[in-house]
Amino acid sequence: MSVAAPTTPAAADRPAAPDARAATKRLRAPLLVALAALALALYVTSGLWSNPYRHAVADNVGDQAFFEWVLAYGVHLLQHGGDPFFTDLLNAPDGVNLAANTSITVYAILFAPLTMLAGPQITFVTILTLNLAGSAFAWYLFLCRWVTPNRVAAAVGGLFAGFAPGFISHANGHLNWTSGWIAPLVLWQLLRMRDQRHWIRGGLILGVVLAVSFSIAAEGLFFTALAGGVFVITWALAKPNRAEARKLLPRFLGALGLTAVVAGALLAYPLYMHFAGPQTFKGTGFNQRHYSEDIASFFAFADRSIAAGLGLGSDLAPNPTEETSFFGLPLMVLMIGALVALWRRADEARRATLRALIVVGAVFFVVALGPRLRLLDTELPIPLPYALLQKLPLFDAALPLRFALVLVGVFAVVLALIIDRLYASAHKKALVAALVLALVPIYPLPLLYRERAAEPTFISSGAWKDYTSDGGVISALPFAINVAADGQRWQAYTMARGGGEFRIPDGYFLGPDVQGKEGKGRIGAVPRATDWLFLRAALYGYIADLDNWDRASARADFQRWGITAVYLPDGEITGPEGPLFRQAVETTATDLLGKPEHVDDALVWRIRPGVDPIDR
Template identity: 55%
Template sequence: MTIAAPAPMTDPTTRDSDDPADPTTREPEARPASMWRAWKSHLAMALVSLAAAVYVCQGLWRAPYRHVVADNVSDQGQFEWMMSYGVYLLQHMNNPFFTTLLNAPRGVNLAMNTSSTFYAVVFAPLTHFAGPQVTFATILTLNLAGSAFVWYLFLRRWLVRSGLAAAFGGLLFGFSPGLVSHANGHLNWTSGWMVGIVAWWVLKLPEKGHRVRNGVVLGLLCTMGFSVAAEALFFCALACGLFLGVWVFSKPGLRAVKESAGRVLVSLGVTAVVAGALLSWPLYMHFNGPLKFTGTGFKMRFYSEDLVSYVAFPLRSVAGLFGWGADLAPNATEATSFLGAPLVLLVVVALGLLWKRSSPERRVTLRALAVVGLFFFLLSLGPRLRFMGEEHSDTPLLYALFVDVPLFDSALPVRYTLVVVAIFAIVLALLADEFFKRGPLARLTVGVLIVAALAPIAPLPLRTLERAPEPEFIASGKWQDYVTGDGVMTSLPLSIDVAVDSMRWQAYTMARGGDAQFRIPAGYFLGPQDYLETGRHLVGRVGAPDRPTDKLFYRAARWGQVPRITNLDRAQARIDFRYWKLQAIFLPAEVTGPKGPLNRDALLRLTTDLLGEPEQVQDVLVWRITPGVDPVDRTEED
């Protein structure tokens, strides 16, 4: 495979066998001069992609140890925990798919969470020496740059001749509103480079020869993809399968169909054997492991695309600066469409123009792209139509058929849009390539139209805010005086989806290595709901099932609610502390919430009333927990 000399686009009058839309097309032997020109364009695209990624992530790089993405504080904290677990995993050789460090005493099934084991292991040295905060910023930056660059290479190899056309497509995908919105905390969903590499090798399956090799390589790539972003790999497999199915069975001639289908099926069989063997353990943990659950804990109807959002502009974009952005997304991290009316119109017109100018072989490719794009567009709308922020519950859509289907029931409809974005990037590159080889007027016209369509959705840097610094109590290891080996300790409030400081302190301790480590109750993760069942599996939820005492802490931290504490509350606290096997509670000088500091004063008043006066230890307040003993002598009646 020679990425330095991409297969050239052909004129509609050339033979079908020369069309690079045919995955069986062999690449021509490249001359040294053309190879040098290609590598120069590759280097230029890599630098542009990296510069754009640094621009988007600049807020994190200004102060990686204090700054956090403002629109998703909790997910960044969760991924920092996952990266730190990679250090702990390599040091202690623990189970990579289950841990009791979180949610003591039950634990967490990491195979059903965004554990990103590949990143955690590969970047473990960086996490250990620089901290998970730097690792998070590094992976996020490389993900955005890598997504644009890999899709540029993908387009040059398979579909276009022009490097500029491929660059337009790569930059559209890598810095699309969808990927940039997921940059607010999601290392998995910004891994578009992984999808591009897998799709690259899928297109090699119909080529003559190398059936076993192609299957083995694809199996290894799927194994890597599962440990990077399992949900994105599912989308990629679904899209590639649909594309290949339409492409193969749209080819003229029964003999050609049989040959292509046969080669694909043999290679896929090898892929299934390789990936199945390597992923047998994580797949078992995912589908039958401890604390298995169904669903995601999120409402599919809420996390669905609004029909208008496709033609609207994102809030964090150039258009948003002028007040043209629309607030139609479930949240800032799931604003996956927002492609803008100019780009949508341009892509629709481009499909028509390309169809008229294409050879029969190229039309096979365009048909497959259109089918994939339409199918994923319909999936992204969810089970019920949403229009202008309102749900029309009497209008069922395609996804209503898949709500309870395995794998589909664990995905959020709004994320299927990322496949639509990939189709848009491909069509835009094809349009540019088609007209860039024509006269100056055609090149200028198409170039201006593309820039005019892309400029409004050009991203702004991620918003950041400051979060609580790591307490000296944790950084110095002083906490070890208050917890026995692998004992349970927590900061206040207990870790939940809107407050992950306790997970962060644990993560930073794991990242530094050493044998001493504490466990925490609760946490921010996906796990089973205790009391709701569907069949034999529990329904999924975000975090641990609520207990009365952690709800008291949560209400005080989030809303400043400090109720009158009774002896019944203290008795319940003893029950909850005993369940968690809790040995110590501490309160830092600052507590981070989803939009800024939480109410530390309310937490202090509540906990003092519940447990008595704390002990000042370095820069935190500590309450020792003695199992079965009420630390406060209260005689008043409840």
């Protein structure tokens, strides 16, 4: 604005234009990163979006069914009330401790309107897509605030963290583990406590963040807390930081104490249910030695990566959903070289930060290897630190290889730092070449998908109501379990629509291996003779030669479950790798229960209490 002549009112507003342009420029980079992250997330999940009602992740149909069930349970809670952390809709009559399962309670409630409107299938793929995009964007913001002002460096680091091989692997069905935005959010609030002026507010906010995060990804929150603790302690013990650490310590501990009070108050009931509630259990239903990292897997390529698509994949993970490392040899070499270069260029204070970062990476690398060293799919007689940790509380319920996911955050920070240091230097071309060589091979491919059985009209039309009362027990055949979860899915779709619900025996969940009391963890209910009879027919096509003992067992099982009908749709039965043996199930059911009724598109057998299955 000129000071030599008067201006009009309109001209007086002109000085604000540069500020508006600057604000627009500041928002441009975050907006571009957010759009890039969302586009990449849609690309990864495109197979599910192409037909969300019939497509399921090919490598983990059971987990998708479980999370769709939990999302539908959110609708049930809003419409009918109930306990968010315990239900008898599954595993009737004993019920399921949802606090001890990955029950994503916050998501279930927050997205309940979408679930009611479009069904849990749409909600599932929506959350999965937003998780991937949101994780990349959250890491971008974190890196911009705490690591580097270089937007390009932060964008590369953020997109790597959101779409690293380990998280693309967990996108095969896991809404909890793809919530990678939790780690940068928690760490952001932890680092803010360095500001002594707002320690009370910081403690309160972190307490709320922890409570929300616990209800979405408790195991991931545990890992994040451990990583944050290791980093802060290592940083504080470094010589250049000791004086500052002593000064910060009183209020920092006070803020953490306030965090504990807030989080403890909000999580008192969920924590009680998790550790001491009905149907709780010790450990997990999975073998920790089996779910440990093979040291070679850090240098291998994941199944859904460009390198694997070109034939450079490997088979070093327990299953395609647990490829938690698989960074590839070029990226591992780049990380080591970058740390060496950063260390040489760093002053004493910067080295203290790098040292803390290296310690976090080393600790979680070793822990992820599990109780015994594995090399090229062979377990060696070499014990590792996790052999001492695996019986401790929390560690006993974790899968060791998942600790490797912490290295994703460590690598994202290193990527941002090395790009920031070398982007404007004479080494720019070499840096770009190294980044291309390291990151292009692990660029994600879309998730594999396949068809799953459609919901039968017998369920969607409400015809099932003629065979049980509201809240009664009926079941598809075979009884629901992780490898045959159709019955649990169809119950979920009924819950999402409202207007009446039924309970089911069995189901896919984690529970105790001893009926009615705390035991070790297992997948699903304690097996009974009758559910195994039908599952065996479905999985293997085995038709048993039934006798009076089988019929007496079935009568006792039906009475215990309080079941009034079982049904078998005319279409296929979805299995873990393809359709199951439907005809064997029908033959077994007819031999056990007699001739069925044909209702809409399903065969239905009534179960009358106290009546022998053969007397029909």
